[in-house]
Amino acid sequence: MRRVVTLYRTTVGKKVLMALSGVVLFGFIFAHMLGNLKMLAPATDGHFAMDVYAEFLREVGYPLVPHGGVLWTARLVLLVSVGIHVLSAVQLARLSRAARPSGYAKEDSLSLSYASQTMRWGGVILLLFVIYHILHFTTGQVHSSFVSGAVHQNYVSAFQSPLIFLVYFVAQTALCLHLYHGVWSFFQTLGLSHPKYNHLRRPFAAGFAFTVYIGFLTPPTLVMTGVIF
Amino acid sequence: MNLTLHVWRQSGPRDAGRHERYEASDISEQMSFLELLDVVNERLTNEGKEPIAFEHDCREGICGSCGMMINGVPHGPKTLTTACQLHMRSFSDGDEIWIEPWRATAFPVLKDLVVDRSGFDRIIESGGYISVRTGSAPDGNAVPIRKEDADAAFDAATCIGCGACVAACPNASAMLFTAAKVTHLAKVPQGQTQRWDRVLSMVDAHDSEGFGNCTNHGACQEACPKGISIDYIAHLNRDLIKATLTAKPDVSGKNA
Known part of the structure; x- marks a missing residue:
């Protein structure tokens, strides 16, 4: 136990927690994106594919686990992951500020990418977005015509508004940038590095971020343009 | 060529410090960057003013003393080059050049462009010793090492501890320095006995010096x-x- 405490005490240990909680969130985001593509699938027997999928998420694992058991377990894991991710980000940001209190009169950002420089504020934007998103589609308080359980209908009525579309577009852009630097950082922080595969890490991060970006934005774009209704 | 310099002047660790402007005229493009500072200092001395303090030693790019921020880039605009090996032909007539010390809590400014880099020494010290047979020199190639590992260890060992990595890092992290020192021993058989303890102590020392964390x-x-x-x-x-x-x-x- 002594050594685990030692690891967490180091800056590297906090980054490891950041990476491990991050990988849970990558997995969730990818699954969420795949789920949203159900908006593209045709309805069967008068049931929208999205609604069938939402019902599946509530009932999966029953009767081995109670109704909603898998769903609530997943929510708990996600909440803990977000908590760890944010906590380590705050601690590391404070350490960085203490280590470099004053900048240079003349700045040159060398190889800093836009994605890597916006991790912290991008993360704040994403956190605020996630809160809004839950109030919007899960609990419905900020949705103007929310019907509990009618996921497809809620989705369509939301994205018919260009303003809502814009909010989600900005959030997805922030997510894409965050994922691009986050996925690459995940490999680097956990030491998943090998001369034979290192050149694949950046393209993989870019590919993952771009796939998620396109996957999430395709259904709302089709709603906006009236293809899905 | 004629240049305008904005140099960070700070009389001691407690002084707040400020940029001061100097005109450097008739500078030859054959001069190194440190020779430019020598010329400016000679003029300042003749005028009875305090010369600009900067660290330098070998002036051939291997000692790591001469680190300074030149136009926001450690060691100036030329890649793979220390400030002493940077020549004035990398600049053009009329350029304005901003010269600042490394900025990091763990590298307090002693005077002008000189910072205290002894934090690096304490990180190395925390790495301890390596267990090898001392006494007579071992036979050449008595310890077999794969070529790739020897090359990787040697590349890491080229670190001169100048502090440019800390200066460039937005978090003032010394992870590149610490990683070079840890890895050059971890890659070769001589470093194996203390390998796992060494990495723990050196990262611990890195953090307690007040260097930041690596955000890749x-x-x-x-x-x-x-x-x-x-x-x-x-x-x-x-x-x-x-x-x-x-x-x-x-x-x-x-039970062990």
Whole structure:
């Protein structure tokens, strides 16, 4: 136990927690994106594919686990992951500020990418977005015509508004940038590095971020343009 | 060529410091950057003013003393080059040049462009010793080492401890330096006995010096005059995680 405490005490240990909680969130985001593509699938027997999928998420694992058991377990894991991710980000940001209190009169950002420089504020934007998103589609308080359980209908009525579309577009852009630097950082922080595969890490991060970006934005774009209704 | 310099002047650790403007005229493009400062200093001395303090020693790019920020880039605009090996032909007539010391809590400014880099010495010290047979010199090639490992260890060992990685890093992290020092021993058989303890102590020392954490920007490897790659940081991370996970509990005797 002594050594685990030692690891967490180091800056590297906090980054490891950041990476491990991050990988849970990558997995969730990818699954969420795949789920949203159900908006593209045709309805069967008068049931929208999205609604069938939402019902599946509530009932999966029953009767081995109670109704909603898998769903609530997943929510708990996600909440803990977000908590760890944010906590380590705050601690590391404070350490960085203490280590470099004053900048240079003349700045040159060398190889800093836009994605890597916006991790912290991008993360704040994403956190605020996630809160809004839950109030919007899960609990419905900020949705103007929310019907509990009618996921497809809620989705369509939301994205018919260009303003809502814009909010989600900005959030997805922030997510894409965050994922691009986050996925690459995940490999680097956990030491998943090998001369034979290192050149694949950046393209993989870019590919993952771009796939998620396109996957999430395709259904709302089709709603906006009236293809899905 | 004629240049305008904005040089950071700070009389001591407690002084707030400020940029001062100097005109440097008739500068030859054959001069090194440090020779430019020598010329300016000679004029300042003749005028009865305090010359600009800057650190320098070998002036051939191997000692790591001459670090300074030149136009926001450690060691100036030329890659893989220390400030002493940077020549004025990299600038053009009429240029304005901003010259500042490294900025990091762990590198307090002593005077003008000179910072206290003894934090690096304490990180190295925390790495301890290596267990090797001393006495007569061992036979050449008595210890077989794979070519790739020898090359990787040698690349890491080219670190001159100048501090450019810390200066370039937005978090003032010394991970590239620490990683180079940890890895050059971890890659060769001579470094194996203390390998796992060494990485733990050196990262611990790095953090207690007040260096920041690595957020994988990669600015350090761009700034490094020896071209040390951030792949070594991944290697350090891997060793630190492994050292933590595989450390045996603190027991001795027959239960050990």
